[in-house]
Amino acid sequence: MKRIILLVLLTISYSLFAQTGSVSGTITSQGNSVPGVTVGIAALAEYTAADESGNYSIANLPYGNYEITFSFLGYKTEKKRITVNSPQPVVLNITLQEDEMALDEVVITGTMKEVSRSESPIPVEIVTAKLFKKNPTATLFEAVGMVNGVQPQLNCNVCNTGDIHINGMEGPYTLILIDGMPIVSALSTVYGLNGIPNSMVDRIEVVKGPASSLYGSEAMGGTINVITKNPDKAPVFSADSFLTSWGELNVDAAGKFTIGKATSLLGINYFNYNSRIDNNGDNFTDLTLQNRISVFNKWAFEREGNRAASLAARYVYEDRWGGEMQWDKQWRGSDSIYGESIYTSRVELIGLYELPLPEKIYTQFSYNWHDQNSWYGNTPYMATQQVAFVQTYWDKTLGEKHSLLVGASFRYTKYDDNTPATASTDGTANRPAETPLPGLFVQDEWKLNEKHKLLGGYRFDYDENHGGVHSPRVAYKFSPNTNNTVRASFGTGFRVVNLFTEDHAALTGAREVVIAEALKPERSYNGNLNYVLKIPAENYALNLDFTGFYSYFTNKIVGDFDTDPDKIIYDNLRGHAISQGISVNADATFSFPLKIMAGVTWMDVFQMEENETGSLQRIQQLHAPKWSGNFIATYTLPNDYSIDVTGNWFGPMRLPILPNDYRPEYSPWFAIANVQFTKKFSSGIEIYTGMKNIFDFVPKDPIIRPFDPFDKYTDDPVNNPNGYTFDPSYNYASLQGRRVYVGMRYNLF
Missing domain, CATH: 2.60.40.10 (Immunoglobulins)
Incomplete structure (x- = not known):
């Protein structure tokens, strides 16, 4: 019982x-x-x-x-x-509330107006502050590589300078903006993105394809717009610092304060790398040594009627060098021990003011001064560039269907250096290059109905050398429902080339600059077709983004150094160039805590140039891989732990080789992958650690004849039968191998 x-x-x-x-x-x-x-x-x-x-x-x-x-x-x-x-x-x-920091946030770059990303007739890709924290970098130059089809390309294995390629097109074809202002000049494409404190950045917007109808010269291949934080919405204090096993130290901090009706956000970035590492044994530094400080201050002013007013300034100083392991500053400019040493000073000013009128009329202005003091071995390059820009535009809504934008702008560029390019023909006087560029633009965004939207734009610029330049654009968006969107666009781009910043490395004291004819501005004609598909399911949500692109470039300006050894003869290319391809982006959110973003791009970039017989010859673009892609995966663990896996992969790309070069003309397939572990605390502190380049991939044979950098012993038929000269330009990836890092960030709201 x-x-x-x-x-x-x-x-x-x-x-x-x-x-x-x-x-x-x-x-x-x-x-x-x-x-x-x-x-x-x-x-x-x-x-x-x-x-x-x-x-x-x-x-x-x-x-x-x-x-x-x-x-x-x-x-x-x-x-x-x-x-x-x-x-x-x-x-x-x-x-649920929409997240302003999410991928469907408000974007500006495509139309120069604030609009929801999903409503924009122009496709815009975004890297948010949240995304580039998954693979922390010391510069935004590296961070933009998280966008599929955008390739930060190092062009020199010694000084580690480079440019940003969009869909395979070289750096001069990419317009870099900060808060919509074209303050990153041709002389300083990379330096303009270096040293912007990450704590000041809200997001990076990327528009692929010409945007000259709004932004004018240089917006031929694409536009990258760095949007800084609104001081009113920024944390009271934020900091982020990390240290790598290579000895790289990056410190990033920002704080805001209020004085009367003005709110200020002050950001400071400090980066230092001072380790001489030569893992490939060529007696050259694998990574450029750097010491950089950047201060950024942005003010937002409270005004009657909630009218906009902001002012920002930035100062950057950088001392970088790369070269033989035994080099120090006493050898700067000598021909005994080789080094490439660059001192950079840069000042920027950006402003926005909405006029006190019933209509929405805005005035924007920017100014930058860039000074570069460089020695490449025993060759000096001293240059100064100033760019002033101002524009006023009227944002007008007409009825319920038309959104009009009308404006005028003026850009003034002054450039001077120590080369014959800015000297008089006889070399007796200095002649800095001055380029005024006024422009007018108009744009209408027409909402035909809830499913159809049409955008038309036109811009007219006048250059004193090229005359009038016309840049039209048209775009169409069709959304039959919330899960399907089709965008089609056609536009033109142009670039008023400043000859004196294009080939400075080749300019020596013995050459006379000759312009063979009245040069025409470089032009591009571009068509894009974009399809976005959202697939909600029981266990996952999948977004797919397909884009086909085609760009046709004419009048490319090239320098002829071969016809006459005493001259540089500039002329328009006798032929054309083409950039075409398809890109696919996918992001998936699963019922378990996993999020994946990935992209792949196939592209074919080449130029058709007349050869000696007058026939067009196909030449593949340098550093433009036919296949490339990126990936980001985040898995969230209990107790606020997370794992991030990020990376990029590239197919073979054509490389610059010397005559009879023993190195292959095309690079191998390779991937740069990274992993990171993060722990968040309720106090606002995050601790993270990870490993970059976990496969330890580095290029082989990056420098020819590193033992003779001044070419003192090239005339030696026994030891140098192929007549090789010192050349550090064979580059397709960083020489920096695997390294571990640890960091901490903090946000106080």
């Missing part, structure tokens, strides 16, 4: 202990259901995803108190506490 009673009591106890409940509800945003939202209880490792109607349910929950999390790409994460104490389901309906 006692055994029976005991068995009954055990059965009742087990039944009570095993009692479970459930939670269910509906997830909406602005009155619409949100499918695919990840719903999770981390303490139980229970995850699910909302269905197509935004409904979710988690069953078999043991009695207790739990924190339930709702997260989805494009929305702010919500966390709620629930108590499960009966078999009756807990009903919890959630309203």
Whole structure:
């Protein structure tokens, strides 16, 4: 009898202990259901995803108190506490708020107006501050490589300077903006992105293809716009610092304060690398030694009627050098020990002011002064460039369907250096290059109905050498529903070439600059077709973005150094260039805490140039791989731990080789992969550690004849039968191998 009673009591106890409940509800945003939202209880490792109607349910929950999390790409994460104490389901309906820091945030670059990314008729790709924290870098030059089809390209294995390629086109064809202002001049493409404190950056917007109808010269291959934070919305204090096993130290900090009706955000970036590492044994530094300080200050002013007004300034100083391991500054400019030493000073000023008028009329201005003091071995290059820019535009809504933009701009560039390029023909006087460039533009965004939108734009610029330049653009967007969007665009781009900043490395004291004819501005004609597909499912949400692009370039200006050894003869290319390809981007959010973003690009970039017989000859573009891609994967663990895997991969790209070069003309397939582990604390502190270039990939034979950098012994038919000369330009990836890093960041709101 006692055994029976005991068995009954055990059965009742087990039944009570095993009692479970459930939670269910509906997830909406602005009155619409949100499918695919990840719903999770981390303490139980229970995850699910909302269905197509935004409904979710988690069953078999043991009695207790739990924190339930709702997260989805494009929305702010919500966390709620629930108590499960009966078999009756807990009903919890959630309203999600759109996340301003998400990939569907407001964008500006495509149309010069604030518009939701999904509503923009121009495709815009974004790198947010949240994204580039997954692979922390010391410069934005590296960070933009997280965008599929954008390639930060190092052009020299000694000084590590480079440019940014979009869809395979060289750096001069990419327009770099900061807060919409073209202050990154041709002389300083890389330096303009170095030293912008990451704590000051809200996001980076990338538009592929010509945008000259809005931005004028240089916007031929694409546009990169660095948007800095609004001081009103920035944290009170933020800091981020990391140290690598190679000895790289990066410190990034920003704080805001208020004086009267003005709010200021002050950011400082300091980067130092002072380790002489030569892992490939060629007696040259594998990575340029650098010491850089950058100070950025942005002010936002509160005005009547909520009118916009802001002012920002930045100062950058950098001392960098690369060369033979035994080099130091006493050898700067000598022909005994080879080094490439660059001192850079840079000042920038940016302003925005909305006029106190009933209409929305804005004035923007910028100014930058860039001084470069460089020695490449025993060859000096001393240059100064100033760029002043001002524009005024009227943002006008006409009825419910038309959004008009009308404006005028003026850019003035002054450039001077120590080469014959800025000297008079007889070399007796200095003649700095001065380039004024006024322009007018108009744009109309026409909402035909809820599904169709049409954008038309036109710009007229006048150059004193080229005359009038016309740049039209048209774009069309069709969205039959929220899950399908088609965009098509056609536009033109142009570039008023400053001859004196294009080939400075080749300019020596013995050459006379000759312009063979009245040079025409370089032109491009571009067509893009973009399709975005959103696939909500029970266990995942998948977004796919397909883009086909085609650009045709004419009048490319090239310098002829071969016809006459005493002259540089500039002329327009007798032929044309083409950049064409397809890119695919995908991002997926799963019911378990995994998010993946990946992209792949196929492109074919080449030029057709007349050869000696007058026939067109196909020449493949340097440093333009036919295949490339990127990937970002994040897995969130319980207790605010996360793992990020990021990287880029590249197919073979054509490289600059010497006559009879023993090195292959095309690079191998390779990938640069990184991994990071992060722990977040409730106090606002994050600690992270990781490894970069985990496969330890570095190029082979990057420098020919590193033992004779001044070419003193090239005339030696026995030891140098092929007549090789010192050449450090055979570059397709960084020489920096695997390294470990550890860092900490903090945000106080």
